[in-house]
Amino acid sequence: MGGLRLHAVHQRGHGPRPLPLLVTHGWPGSFLEMTKILPLLADPGTHGGDPRDAFDVVVPSLPGYGFSDRPTGRGMSSERVADLWAGLMTALGYDRFGAQGGDWGAAVSTWLALRHPERVLGLHLNYIPGSFQPPLGPGQPEPSEAEQAFLAERSRWWREEGGYAHAQATRPQTLAVGLHDSPAALLAWIVDKFRAWSDCGGDVERRFTRDELLANVTLYWVTETIHSSMRLYFESQRALLQFEPGRRVPVPCGVARFPLEAPSPPREWVARVYDVRRWTEMPRGGHFASMEEPELLAEDVRAFFRPLREGD
Numbered sequence: 001m002g003g004l005r006l007h008a009v010h011q012r013g014h015g016p017r018p019l020p021l022l023v024t025h026g027w028p029g030s031f032l033e034m035t036k037i038l039p040l041l042a043d044p045g046t047h048g049g050d051p052r053d054a055f056d057v058v059v060p061s062l063p064g065y066g067f068s069d070r071p072t073g074r075g076m077s078s079e080r081v082a083d084l085w086a087g088l089m090t091a092l093g094y095d096r097f098g099a100q101g102g103d104w105g106a107a108v109s110t111w112l113a114l115r116h117p118e119r120v121l122g123l124h125l126n127y128i129p130g131s132f133q134p135p136l137g138p139g140q141p142e143p144s145e146a147e148q149a150f151l152a153e154r155s156r157w158w159r160e161e162g163g164y165a166h167a168q169a170t171r172p173q174t175l176a177v178g179l180h181d182s183p184a185a186l187l188a189w190i191v192d193k194f195r196a197w198s199d200c201g202g203d204v205e206r207r208f209t210r211d212e213l214l215a216n217v218t219l220y221w222v223t224e225t226i227h228s229s230m231r232l233y234f235e236s237q238r239a240l241l242q243f244e245p246g247r248r249v250p251v252p253c254g255v256a257r258f259p260l261e262a263p264s265p266p267r268e269w270v271a272r273v274y275d276v277r278r279w280t281e282m283p284r285g286g287h288f289a290s291m292e293e294p295e296l297l298a299e300d301v302r303a304f305f306r307p308l309r310e311g312d
Contacts, residue, residue, distance in 0.1 A: 018042070019121070019309055020094040021055035021301075022085060022112075026103020026127075027229055028190040029288065030066050030219050032212075034059045037290045040298035053302040055098070060088060062104060064228030066219050075231050078104060078129075079239035082111035086119065095119065098305050102127040102289060104232060110241060113251035122308045123274075124254040124301050126289045128265055130165070131240040134272035139245060146266040154263040161196065161262075164189075168233040176227030186226060187217050197287035199260040207292055243273050254278035254304030256297055260286030278304045 021041060025033050038057055045051030061068040063076045063084065076084070085108065089097055098121050099109035107129040113120045136143070143151065158165075167175050179186045191213055195204035204213070220226050253274040257264055259282060267279045280300050285293035 018054040018056045019305060020089065020092075020097035021057050021305075022089060022097050022099050022109075023057060023059045023290075024081075024085070024099070024101040024105030024108045025059070025062065025065075026101070026105050027065075027232065028193050028216070028220070029103065030216055031059045031061050032216050032219060033288060033290045035291075036294040037298050040294055041301060044298075044302060049299070049302060053306060055305075056094075058089070058092065058094075058097075060085065062108075062229070062232065064231060065225055066223055070225065070228040071231070071235075075235040077235040077239040078107040078232065079111045079115070079236075081108045081232075082115055085112060086116045089119070096121050098122045098124065098308070100124040100126075100301055103287065107131070107236070107241060110249060111239075113249050113253075117250045120251045122252045122254065122277075122305055123249065124256070124304050126256045126258060126297060127261060127287070128255070128270055129241050130263075131236070131242065132265075132273075133240070133242040134269065135243055135245040135247075140272075144266070144268055147269045150263065150265045150269060154265075157263040164193070165233060168230040169237050170234070172230040172234050173227055176230060179226045180224065183217075183221055186221055187214075189226075190217050190220065194288065197260070197262075198292055199258070199284055199286040207286075207288075212291065247273070249274045251275065252277045252308060254280075254300065256280045256282055256289065256300045258282045258285035258287075258289050258293070260284075261289075 023034055025031055038059065040047050041055045042057050044053045063081060064070050096119050099112050101109040102125065106125045106127040109123055109125065110129060113123045179189055191204060194208060194213060195202065198204070198207045200207040220229065253276050255270060255276060255278070257280065267276060270276055282293065282296055285296060289297045
């Protein structure tokens with residue numbers, strides 16, 4: 001796997017082997033997002049949970065992020081990352097596993113469920129991929145009021161907040177020149193998203209410590225990966241999650257919907273394609289759920305996979 005690094009925590013002790021869980025981060029995050037939630041998932045008994053809910057947790061860095069190799073040539077889309085992850089889990093000795101993710105991790109996990117459904121026991125998401133589009137039109141249910149409100153909100157959000165994604169999907173190398181040259185510019189570009197997308201009320205340090213923010217930005221800086229990380233936006237334009245009539249994600253799905261995650265679709269929009277078995281409206285939290293509300297997210301992940309473990 002070249003420079004791919006694995007950050008895993010394993011539950012120790014007697015009893016059945018913990019369920020493997022592949023957790024994928026997004027942009028502008030990194031594997032560092034999972035520092036708080038890892039022990040809650042890998043060793044729940046030590047943190048007030050049921051030891052039987054333990055996972056073997058695998059948190060790889062996305063290609064081109066942090067210490068992972070930088071893709072060359074064609075680059076890596078979220079679809080190609082899913083195939084890479086399937087090979088990774090085979091190399092680690094896991095035939096079947098759960099998948100969890102937010103941001104790009106949600107897209108990669110969805111592609112895993114689409115391309116390798118026989119291996120993915122369940123799919124848990126705390127974000128619905130931005131390119132996700134279920135079939136609409138003749139033969140499909142008319143959008144509900146909640147879905148119409150979501151579509152209007154999505155249009156507004158992309159108009160007012162989506163400039164970063166358009167730039168990264170169309171001119172990643174041009175943008176990266178300035179960000180690579182200036183640590184202040186890189187800090188501003190990344191921390192702006194932690195402030196805008198989190199449940200912080202405009203005060204980013206209410207949710208994240210300076211050490212957490214600086215560690216994440218420094219990871220991009222010292223590894224010189226801002227361009228290769230943004231390239232994922234460019235490459236994934238060729239592999240959008242848009243569904244034709246009759247095509248569904250054939251894996252049980254759980255969704256944790258955090259109130260400050262935007263744009264965030266209602267359940268009926270997601271259920272047009274996903275097999276939604278669990279839907280949780282969270283009381284607080286935003287885009288960086290593993291850092292903002294690790295206890296809430298960990299408990300929802302455990303609860304979703306509990307019946308799936310029993311039936312596997």
